[in-house]
Amino acid sequence: MHYDTREEAATIFNHDGTKPIYMQIAEWLETEILNDHFKSDEKVYSQYQLAEMFTINPATAAKGLNLLADEKILYKKRGLGMFVTANAREAILMKRKSGTLKHLIQELVLEASRLQVSEGELIEMIKAARNEEGKE
Amino acid sequence: MNAIECTSLTKTYLRKKVLNEISFTIEENKIIGLIGRNGVGKTTLLKVIAGFIKETSGELKVFGNHPFNNLHASVNTIFVDDQMSFPPALQLHELLEAAQAFYPNWDMELAQRLFNYFGFEPKHYHNTLSKGRTSTFNMIVGLSSRCPLTIFDEPTTGMDEAVRHDFYRALLKDYIAHPRTIVISSHHLNEVEDLLEDVLLLKNGKVKLHMPISELKEWAVGLKGSSALVRQWAEGREMIYQQYIGQDTMLAVVRNDFTDEEIQRVRRDQIEVLPVRASDLCVYLTNDTKGGIDDVFSDR
Known part of the structure; x- marks a missing residue:
């Protein structure tokens, strides 16, 4: 039977070059942790399991795991593998807030200046949007 | 070993x-x-x-x-x-x-x-x-x-x-x-x-590059925007590929030695900062001209 796992991986990872695969691996693991598929002090997939799941080089998978270890989302137990830290959830949420949200705000400010919207106007628009949100 | x-x-x-x-x-x-x-x-x-x-x-x-x-x-x-x-x-x-x-x-x-x-x-x-x-x-x-x-x-x-x-x-x-x-x-x-x-x-006949594939993806970056500004940012950096689009738009692929702060300033100049696929980069790097096939047809 032709079971094409690569097709499956392609739906998770994009190959258009926007992000290196090891970063996409790291983000996928973060989402798995956020979705409670891995809890604190639970062992995550090894580099070889990840490599096989997504048909990628084990060194690339290891790089993704090490990235999360550097960010204190995972910790290493010598000879046993990588485990989820106690405050992994908070670390991931913090990271996404300071990363994604900050980026969106930069885009917003840039677009506002292109359209010659003043700072005061922009702040008014943000307040109005927040009020709308509050009404719902 | x-x-x-x-x-x-x-x-x-x-x-x-x-x-x-x-x-x-x-x-x-x-x-x-x-x-x-x-x-x-x-x-x-x-x-x-x-x-x-x-x-x-x-x-x-x-x-x-x-x-x-x-x-x-x-x-x-x-x-x-x-x-x-x-x-x-x-x-x-x-x-x-x-x-x-x-x-x-x-x-x-x-x-x-x-x-x-x-x-x-x-x-x-x-x-x-x-x-x-x-x-x-x-x-x-x-x-x-x-x-x-x-x-x-x-x-x-x-x-x-x-x-x-x-x-x-x-x-x-x-x-x-x-x-x-x-x-x-x-x-x-x-x-x-x-x-x-x-x-x-x-x-x-020479080794042009030898590096981990993960670094190759971040080795170069594409800048797309008004040609004067793109040229300004590309100056002093190794130009890997360039292409002109429409009236005054230019895509330049250059060595990525930008700091985060510089990337912010590039974006503020209304230049799109694009990642470069490893396979595209290899094609650019192995071209003999900076404009590729278009050079054959230009300036005739």
Whole structure:
């Protein structure tokens, strides 16, 4: 039977070059942790399991795991593998807030200046949007 | 330990230097991609490494031995391409048995399983196989030999897409179970890039780049915006590719030595900052002109 796992991986990872695969691996693991598929002090997939799941080089998978270890989302137990830290959830949420949200705000400010919207106007628009949100 | 050590390696054909004083080192148990344009010397380099042909000058060591005319090299190395020669009098199953007798790490169970999976007939002959089937059979021999140095030169020639993906997966699974040094040359970098650890890029008989594939993705960056501003940001940086679009839009691919702060300023100049695919970057790097095919048609 032709079971094409690569097709499956392609739906998770994009190959258009926007992000290196090891970063996409790291983000996928973060989402798995956020979705409670891995809890604190639970062992995550090894580099070889990840490599096989997504048909990628084990060194690339290891790089993704090490990235999360550097960010204190995972910790290493010598000879046993990588485990989820106690405050992994908070670390991931913090990271996404300071990363994604900050980026969106930069885009917003840039677009506002292109359209010659003043700072005061922009702040008014943000307040109005927040009020709308509050009404719902 | 290093699998391949190569110092000032030169190979001359009819006074033309196909390989011009190449030096590089490949560590053991890595999957390396050998990338380059047609006729750049990929096959020549691989054949020198496999001990099929002798270098003109320079030094080459494969697992510490000079590979040419060396039994140690030939038993530890397999060179797979679509022109592997097999005795025409032997049937396919006899070819597998002959290979088993020669390669000490040969795994007959793996060979049989792959043979059956891809639907080969034991009593057929190698010289009657189609182009794609030849590549598939040769790939089975290449994987099952489990040679410490396994060289695939354009292994997917003629294979259809399903077989190519099966091959990539089989290669990776067997590599995980039995790590060894694997060198793959391919025109389809975007297909094999996820399998690779390092990339070796050849241009004009020289090594243009040798680095981990993950670094290659961040090595260059594309800037797209008004030409004056893009040119301003590109100044002083290595220009890898440039293209003009419409009235006043320019795409420049440059070495990525921007700091985060500079990237912010580039964006504020209303320039799009684009990632560059590894396969595109390799095409840009191996072009002789900065504008590619468009240069042929411009200024006429």
